[in-house]
Amino acid sequence: MTDNVDRMLRPLMHTSREFYPFVAILGLTFAVSVYAYQQQLMYGLGVTGLNDVTIWGVYIANFIFFIGISHAGIAISAAVRLLNAHRYKPIARIAELLTIVSLIMAGMSIVIDLGRPDRAMLLITEYASRFMYSPLIWDITAVATYLVLSTTYLYLPMRRDIKVAMERSTGWRASLFKRLIPLYEEGEEATIDRLSFWLAVTILPVMVMVHTTVAWIFSLLSSRPLWFNAFAGPYYIVAAVASGIASVMVIAAVVRRIYHWEDIIKPDLFRGLSNFTAMTTLVYLYMMMAEQLAALFAGPSGEAFVSEEWLFGSFAALFWVMTTLGLVIPFLYMLVQAFRKDYVNVGWTAAMSLMLVIAFWFKRYMIIVPTLSIGVQQVGIYSPTWIEAAILLGSFALPLLLYTVLTKVVPLIELEVKHDA
C-alpha cells in the first residue's frame, strides 16, 4: 500500500524531464493567441469573421463547449459519493480538476467575445438591477456559484492527501504543502467528509441550472428558429454529460499512461464510463433526430429553412461528417464494446472519446451559426479568420497548461483513508 501511495503522489514529488518542453510548447501557443487577442482589442471585433447578421461564432461555440465539459467533474464525483460507485474513485479528482479548468475557460471565452471587455465589471455592478430580466445574468449567477462550490469541493478533501504528501517530502516542497493546508487539525476528515457529502448533493442541482441557463440564453428568444424551444435545458445537458465524460476518459487514459497508473485506474473503470457515454450519445442522437424531423415536417418557414441548411445546404458537409464520424461511429464502437463481456481497449476507447469531444465542439458551432445566418440571403456568410483560429487554439492550450501545472499541487488520485486500528 505504501508503494501505491508513493506512486499516486508522484506528480507532486517529482517533475520529469518531459514536463518542461510540454509546458513550453503550450505556453508558446498561448502566447500566440494572446497576440491575436491584442489585435482584436486594438482594432475591434471586425478582425473576426463576424458581422451584423452572424453576430456570434467560434467564441460562443467555445463558451458552450467548455460549460458542457465542466459537467463531468461533479457528475462522476457525485456518482462516487452518493451512489457508492467506488469503482470510479481514482478518476474523481481528475474530473473535478477538469471542471474547474473548463469553467475558467468558459468565462474567458465570453470575455473574449465582448466588444468592450474593459466594462466587464459592469456585469457585477449592475447585477441588482438586471438579475430579474437578463438570461445572461442568470447564467453568470449559476456559473459563479458552480465555480465557487466546485473549488471548495476540490479543495476540502484534497487536504488529507496534501498532508500525506507533506509528510513524505522535504525542503521547499514540504513547506509549500504545509502552506496549502492552513488550519489543519487531526481528525478533520469526518467533518470534511460530511461537508463533501453536502457539497456533492448541492452542486448537482447547481450544475443542472448552469447548463439550463446557458441553454436559455438561446432558447428564450422566440424569434430564432431552432433556438426557441422548451426542452433546450435537457438537450444541452445531455450533450454536456456525453462530452464531459468523454473528455475525462481521454485525460484519464493519458494520465494513466504517463504516470504508469495502469493498475490503479483499472480498465473496467473505462468500460463503465464508455457504456454510460454510449447511452448518453444515443439519447443525444435521438434528440437531434427529433429536432430536425419536427423542423422539416411542419416547421414555420424559418425552422424549415435552417433545418434544410443543416441537412442539405451550406452546413450539410459539416453536419454529416460531424454526426457520422464524430457521434455515430464512436457510439457504435462503445456499443459493441459494451456487449463484449469484460473486454475494453483503453486506447481505442480514449481515441473514440476524443472524436466525440471534437464532434461536440462542432455541434455547439452548428447550434449558433446557421440560425443566425438565416438573416441574410446567402446563408453561411460567416467564415472565421486567423485571429479566431489562433484564439481558439490558445483556448485549448491554456486549459491544458493550467491542468498540467495544477497536477503539481493537486493530487490526482484520492488516497484511501487510513482507519487507524
Added chain:
Amino acid sequence: MHEALVYIALAIQSVASALESTVNPLGRPLGLIVVGIIEAPVVVLLLAALLGKPRSPKITALFMGWVLVMFGAFVGAVFFLSYLLGIFY
C-alpha cells in the same frame, strides 16, 4: 483606484434603482424564481455546514473563509480584467 469607488457607487445605485423600479417588462418576477432555484441548494449547503454534526469551529471557519475568498477572487478577477483591458480604450 478611483474606478473601484465608481464601481461601488454604481453597484449601490443599481440596488437602489432596482428597489425603486415599478416597471417590470416581463410582468412577473421571473429572475427571482431563477436565481432562487440556483441559490436554494447553496442555502441548504450553508445550513448543513453550520448546523450539522460532526462539526468543528476551525473547519467551519475554513469552509466559509474559502467560499468567501473564492467569491472575492471571482469578483476581483473581473475587476482586474476590466482595469487591465482599459488600456486599450
Added chain:
Amino acid sequence: MANSSRREFFKKVSAAGIFLALSNLATKMRNVGTPIIRKMVGTVYPQPVKGASFGMMIDVGACIGCRRCLHACKLENNVPDAPGNMHWIDLFEMDNQRPVTEVENIPPVGAVIDYTDSPKPDHWYLSFNCFHCDNPPCTKVCPTGATYKDEDGLVLINYDICIGCRYCMAACPYNARRFNWWNPELPPSRVNPIDGLVEPLNEAVPIRVRGVNEKCTFCVHRIRNGNPVPRCVEVCPTRARHFGDFNDPDSEVSRLLKTERTLRIRENLGTFPKLYYFTRGVKWSKDGEKL
C-alpha cells in the same frame, strides 16, 4: 492624536453621506436601467417628452426606394461609412408577387438589397429601421441595462454602459441593431451621395467607439428638442414616412392609424412594434400636391 481620529471620523461620515446622497438621487428616478449613469457619467440624451408614445407609419405604396432616408440618416446621426459601411435604415426591393404580410425573415427571402434604378414596375419597396417596440425583446436581455425603453416610447442605448455582448442583436427579431465592429472613421464633413450636398459631423449626436451597439433612435436629439420629425421623415420626397405621438389623438400617425389598414412585421411575436406599414400608395410632394 485626537485631531487625526476626528479627521478619520469626518472622512467616514462624509463618504457615507455621499453614498447615501447618490442612492437617494437614484431612488428618485423611475426607470428600468441605470439613471445615475445617464445623468452623470453616460450618454446624455435630452429629457423625454412626458406622456408621449412616439411611433412611425410608412406608406409602402408611396415608397419609391430612392434611399434618401438612408443617406440622410447616416449623415444626421454620424453613422460611419468606413471601415465598415453601416446604415441604420434598410431598404429592400420586393417583387409584387410577395404580399406585404409575408415577411417572416429579415431580410425577407427574395428581397433584393443592392438594387439600382428604382422604382421598378411590379416591385414595391420595404424600409426598415428599429421599430421601438412596446414590448422590446432587446431591452429584456441586456445584461447591463445599457439599452432601455424610455418614458416617451423610444428604445435607446447608453453607449457608455454597453459591453458589446450583442445579446440584444440576437434577441431582435428584425435585425434592426448594428454593432461597431471597427473604430468608425468619421471625417469632419461628408458628401450626401444622393444630392451631392456637403454636411458636417452632427455635434448633437454622440460619437460611438468600437465595441458598442447602436441603432435608429427616431432622431432623439431632434424630436425631444422641438423638431417634430426625424430626419428620414423630413427628406422623403414622396412623404411616404409619417411620424408622431400615438398618445396624441390629433397627431398624423394617430389619424392614419384610425383611417388606414395597417400591419406590423412579425406581430405574432408579441413585440408590439411602433412602426406600422400601410399601403395607401398616395405620393404627396412636400407642399401637399399629389405627384
